[in-house]
Amino acid sequence: MSELHWQKSTFSGGPQGNCLQIAAAPDGTLRLRESDTPDVTLATAPQSLAALLHHVSEPEDWQKSTFSGGPQGECLYIATAPDGTLRLRESDTPDVILATEPQALAGLLHHARRPAQGNG
Numbered sequence: 001m002s003e004l005h006w007q008k009s010t011f012s013g014g015p016q017g018n019c020l021q022i023a024a025a026p027d028g029t030l031r032l033r034e035s036d037t038p039d040v041t042l043a044t045a046p047q048s049l050a051a052l053l054h055h056v057s058e059p060e061d062w063q064k065s066t067f068s069g070g071p072q073g074e075c076l077y078i079a080t081a082p083d084g085t086l087r088l089r090e091s092d093t094p095d096v097i098l099a100t101e102p103q104a105l106a107g108l109l110h111h112a113r114r115p116a117q118g119n120g
Contacts, residue, residue, distance in 0.1 A: 004031060062089070 004023035019035040030049055032042045065076040075091035086105055088098045 006033070008035075 006021040009020040062077040
């Protein structure tokens with residue numbers, strides 16, 4: 001079997017540096033592995049992986065923020081993904097989806113609501 005050209009996912013790199021890697025095999029299948037167990041690989045068809053990624057990245061129940069609706073109708077949407085993370089997107093760029101933990105978003109909102117600290 002010829003050597004595969006492994007590429008690191010752009011979304012990899014968790015707290016322990018775990019990385020998901022992908023390679024295209026000569027038979028047209030895609031191979032997946034984790035950096036901490038490189039000898040264990042999964043094989044799948046490109047269409048199957050695409051369907052899985054679409055399902056994971058497209059939460060079903062998008063809810064519009066009650067504070068949305070600027071002069072050009074900009075809206076912020078939020079949804080809970082199957083893994084419990086929160087997904088955020090804007091109405092003008094619906095294909096760009098940000099994922100975050102509920103605690104991280106709560107911390108950001110708490111910080112944003114605090115009054116600005118003056119220098120004087």
